[in-house]
Amino acid sequence: MLEKPRLLTGLDILSALMVLIAAALVFFYAPVEQLMGQVQKVFYFHVATAWVGMLGFMVAGVAGVLYLRTEKEKWDIAGLGAVEISLVFFMVAIIMGAIWARPIWNTWWTWDPRLTTAAIVELIYAAYLLLRSGLDDPGKRARFSAIYAIFGFFSVPLTFISIRLVRTIHPVVIGSAEAASQGGFNMDTPMKTAFFFSLAAFSVFFADLLWHRIRLGKLQSKVNQLRYQSYEKES
Amino acid sequence: MITVKKLVKRFGPLTVLRELDFEVNSGEFVALLGPNGAGKTTLLRILSSLMRPTSGFVQVASYRLPSQGASLRAKLGVVSHQPLLYGDLTAAENLQFFSKLYSIGLDRIPEILDLVGLLPRRDDLVRTFSRGMQQRLAIGRAILHNPSILLLDEPHTGLDQAAGEILDRILKEVALEGRTVVMTSHDLLRSAELASRLVLLSKGKISSSVSTVDLDPVDLVEFYKTGLQGGQS
C-alpha cells in the first residue's frame, strides 16, 4: 500500500498528456469564433472544469451509499476527495465564466439557472466540509458525511430544475438556432472535437486527482494508527 | 446469560476493547471495575445494543448482537449516569411514556413508584427532583417492563451518602427477584457489598475475576492492584 501503483503513474502521465493535447486543440486546432473572438476559447475549459465541479456531488453521493453499505474507509475518503476537488474546480469554472461573460453580457454575474446552481453546489460542498470538521469520531464523521452527500445528490437536480423553470439567460450552447443572439454559438466539427476532448481530458484529470487523494487519505489513516499504537506502548 | 468472546471495539485508530472475553451466568450480580478509559462504558453500551462491536461474538439472553438487538431491548433494563428522563414531565408521565414505548399497561406504575420511594412525588416535574431522586426514578423506568437483565453504568455517580444507600437498598431488592445484573463502578467496597462477583477491566481486557463470597476487604484491594498490573500486557 505504501508503494505507488504503476497504474497510477500511468494515469498521471495520461492525464497530463490529455490536458496538454486539449490545450493544443483549443488554441491551435479549433477556429476563432466569429462574434466573440479569442475570449470564446475560455469556453472549452470553462465547461470542462464546470463538468468536473458537478462530478463531485455525484461521486460523493454514490460513495456515500457505498460507504453506508460496506463501511470501507476508502469510500469515505473518496467522497471527501471528490468534494474537495470539485470545490476547487467549480470555483475555477465560475471565475472563468465571469471572464468570458464580462465582454459579452457586460456583467460579472447573473442569477441564471446554471450559475445559481453552481453557487448552491459550492455551498453544499462547503457545508459538507464544515460538517466533517465538527465531528471527531471517525465512524460518525464518515456516516454523516455519506448521508449528507446522498441528500445533496437528490437535492441538486431538483434545485436546478426549479431554478430553470424560473429563469433562463445562460446560453444554451449546443446547437440552438438563436444561440448567437443569446451569446451562444453553433459548433462546427473542429470545435466539437476540441470541446469533447477537453471534457474527456478533465474527467481523466479528476480521476487521477481523486486516486491520489484516496491514497493520501489511506496513508494518513495508517500514520494515525501507528501514532496511537506508539502512545499505547509508552504507557 | 451473557457471553462475550474476542470482542473488539475500535474508534478509528483508537482501540478500546481488545479481544475481550466475558461471561455472566443467569441470576448473577457482577460488578465491573476498572480505571477510567478501561472500556467499561463501551462494553456496557455494546451489551445494551446502543453500540455495535467492531468484531467478535456477543450474545445476551440468547440474542446475538448486533443483529438481534431490537428483540433484546424488550428484555433489557438500563440505568446510565444520565437519568434519561424528561425534565418537563412528571414522574408518573415519564413512566407512562416509557410504558407506551415498551407496549405494556399503565397499571404497574404506582407499584414501581412505591418501590423507589417516589409515590408522594408522582405528579411533580422531574426537573424539580434531586439527583438521587432522578436516579431512583431512572431505576424505576429500567424495571418497568420487568426485564430479565439490568445494566447499570456507574449509577452512584453524583449521589450523596443517603441517596447512595437508598439506591443500594433498591438494587438489592431488584436483584433478589432473580435478575441478572451487570454494574460498572468505581467504588470497590460498595461493589463488594452488592455484587456476587467482581470483574476487573483494564486496558480493554478482563484482567481478573473473583467471587465476593467470603472475600476479605484486604484481599479486595490486593485483587484490584494486581489486576491492574496484570492488564498491562
Place this chain on the structure above:
Amino acid sequence: MIPFLKSTAAIVWKDIKTEWRTRENLSAMLVFSLLVILIFNFALELDLRARESLAGGVLWATFIFAGTIGLNRSMAVEKDRGCLDGLLLAPVDRSAIFIGKTVGNLFFMLVVEAIVLPVFSFLYGISVFQPGFLVVVLLGSIGYSAVGTLLATMVVQTRTRDILLPILLFPLTLPVVIAAVKASQGFIQSVPFAEISVWVNILITYDLIFFTVAIMVFDYILEE
C-alpha cells in the same frame, strides 16, 4: 404495525406535552417570526403592489428562519439529558423515532404559521386564506421538517451544533423554498392553477423523495 404507530404517537404526544409545559420553543419561534416580518417591512419599503409581489418570499423566509430555531431546540432536549438513549433502548423501530420527531416539529411549525399568517395578512393587507395557499404551506412545511429533523439529529452530535444546522439545511431545502414561494405567489396573485401546478408537483416530489431517503438513512445516524 400497531405498536409502531403507538410508539410514534407516544413520541409526538410527549413532545407536544413537554413543549406545552414551558412553551419556550414556541414563543421563541413566534417572536422571531414577527420580528422578521417587521424587519422585512422596513428593509423593503414597498408600495401596495410591490408588497403583493413579494409577499410569498417574505413569508417563506420567515418560516424557514423560525423553523431552524424550533428544530435545534427539539433535538437539543433529547441530547442534553441523554433522552435519546432512552428512546434508542426501547424496543421501537428507529423510523418511529424519526417520524415521531418530524411530526412533532411539523406540528410546532404549523402552529407558528397559523399565528403568523393572520398577522401577516393584517399587516400587509393581503388575504392568504385560500385553500390552495394553505396546502402549499403544509407541503412546504412537511419537506422542511423532515429534512430538518434528520439534519438536526446529526448536527446535535457535532461540536459546532447551533450554527451548523442552517448551513447544512438551507442549500438542501432550496427546491422547497423556490417552489413554495412561486406557488404561494401564484395563489396570492390569482394566477391560473395550471401555471401553479408545476410548483405544487415539485413540492410533492421533494416531500416524497426526501421523506423516503430520510427514513432509509435514519438508522445510520443513530448507531455507534
